Amino acid sequence: MQAVQWVAPRQFRVVEMEKPVPKPHEALVRVESVGVCGSDVHYYLEGRIGNQILTEPTILGHEYAGVVEAVGAETDPALVGRRVAVEPGVSCGRCEWCRTGHYNVCPEIRFPGGPGCDGALRDYIAVPARNCHPVPDGLGAAVAAMLEPLAVAIHTVELAQVRPGETAAIIGLGSIGLLTAQVLKHSGVHVLYGADLLAYRVAAAARYGVDVAIDAARKDTVARIRELTGGRGVDIAIDCSNRGEPLAQVCRIARPAGRCVLTGISGNETDALAVSDARRKELTLRWCRRFRHNYPTAIALAASGKVDVLSLITHSFSPANTGEAFELVAANADNVIKASIDW
Numbered sequence: 001m002q003a004v005q006w007v008a009p010r011q012f013r014v015v016e017m018e019k020p021v022p023k024p025h026e027a028l029v030r031v032e033s034v035g036v037c038g039s040d041v042h043y044y045l046e047g048r049i050g051n052q053i054l055t056e057p058t059i060l061g062h063e064y065a066g067v068v069e070a071v072g073a074e075t076d077p078a079l080v081g082r083r084v085a086v087e088p089g090v091s092c093g094r095c096e097w098c099r100t101g102h103y104n105v106c107p108e109i110r111f112p113g114g115p116g117c118d119g120a121l122r123d124y125i126a127v128p129a130r131n132c133h134p135v136p137d138g139l140g141a142a143v144a145a146m147l148e149p150l151a152v153a154i155h156t157v158e159l160a161q162v163r164p165g166e167t168a169a170i171i172g173l174g175s176i177g178l179l180t181a182q183v184l185k186h187s188g189v190h191v192l193y194g195a196d197l198l199a200y201r202v203a204a205a206a207r208y209g210v211d212v213a214i215d216a217a218r219k220d221t222v223a224r225i226r227e228l229t230g231g232r233g234v235d236i237a238i239d240c241s242n243r244g245e246p247l248a249q250v251c252r253i254a255r256p257a258g259r260c261v262l263t264g265i266s267g268n269e270t271d272a273l274a275v276s277d278a279r280r281k282e283l284t285l286r287w288c289r290r291f292r293h294n295y296p297t298a299i300a301l302a303a304s305g306k307v308d309v310l311s312l313i314t315h316s317f318s319p320a321n322t323g324e325a326f327e328l329v330a331a332n333a334d335n336v337i338k339a340s341i342d343w
């Protein structure tokens with residue numbers, strides 16, 4: 001089988017590999033679709049995300065779906081032939097955090113497409129069967145792969161603890177931001193503000209539930225949201241960007257005693273918070289680490305059409321053109337929101 005391996009910044013190569021054999025409790029998945037995530041792009045360009053550094057050739061890709069081709073011993077054979085969305089992180093199941101439901105912060109977690117753990121940009125991958133979530137018939141592979149960022153969006157909204165009729169703002173209207181927008185609207189948010197530096201994403205935002213979209217390249221996001229809310233600020237301020245500045249901005253646009261959720265990944269080891277605003281307003285800040293127990297909800301929202309996933313996938317590439325896909329996403333070219341690699 002073949003795999004697409006990252007070897008150095010802006011450099012992939014196709015390598016031949018041994019097709020894996022599923023061990024007990026594992027499923028062998030024939031990969032059909034892998035989404036290109038902003039975090040993958042950090043690795044692609046810089047070889048690192050903060051202190052997570054790629055020191056050897058690595059297969060990227062963690063947003064993926066495929067068809068189960070075989071299962072190992074002690075695994076339900078009914079999985080064979082099913083299209084599954086694969087929850088990427090493999091946690092230890094034994095540590096204090098795994099045992100208390102916080103498996104997403106397991107220190108032993110093996111997360112594909114990062115340091116020391118190959119990802120899904122390959123023909124086949126063997127994974128624990130418990131990480132495979134069969135999707136309903138008719139749910140396409142590229143949409144099934146996007147259940148991963150949808151799970152992030154759902155977890156973000158859970159952390160925000162939305163109450164009906166509240167106001168919210170999202171900084172960063174990429175695929176995570178636009179999925180979060182839709183989930184927030186389904187959770188009772190009354191007025192939703194959004195901001196992005198890219199005019200085409202600002203223009204697209206209304207379709208995904210953003211009531212007032214701010215072109216952050218031309219307007220000061222903080223000043224504009226303060227103005228629009230009569231100086232009050234929003235109940236919930238969320239960072240879904242790939243930059244450091246929004247961490248301070250969410251502190252400035254949240255109302256007194258408001259909540260901020262920090263889901264974006266700047267790629268930096270440290271970023272500045274507006275600590276004075278945050279303290280004087282007694283804000284609650286919550287960081288989002290991927291998701292936990294959110295795939296069933298993601299499947300339900302995507303399969304019912306309550307969340308529009310499909311139209312966010314603006315580009316599709318073959319595995320041989322992975323480099324082209326990453327360059328497109330890195331440059332935010334051709335109005336890209338989500339690019340997928342499809343077999």
Ligand SMILES: [Zn+2]
Pocket residue numbers: 037038039062063148149
């Ligand atoms: Zn991702």
Ligand SMILES: [Zn+2]
Pocket residue numbers: 091092093094095096097098099103106107108109
């Ligand atoms: Zn653990």
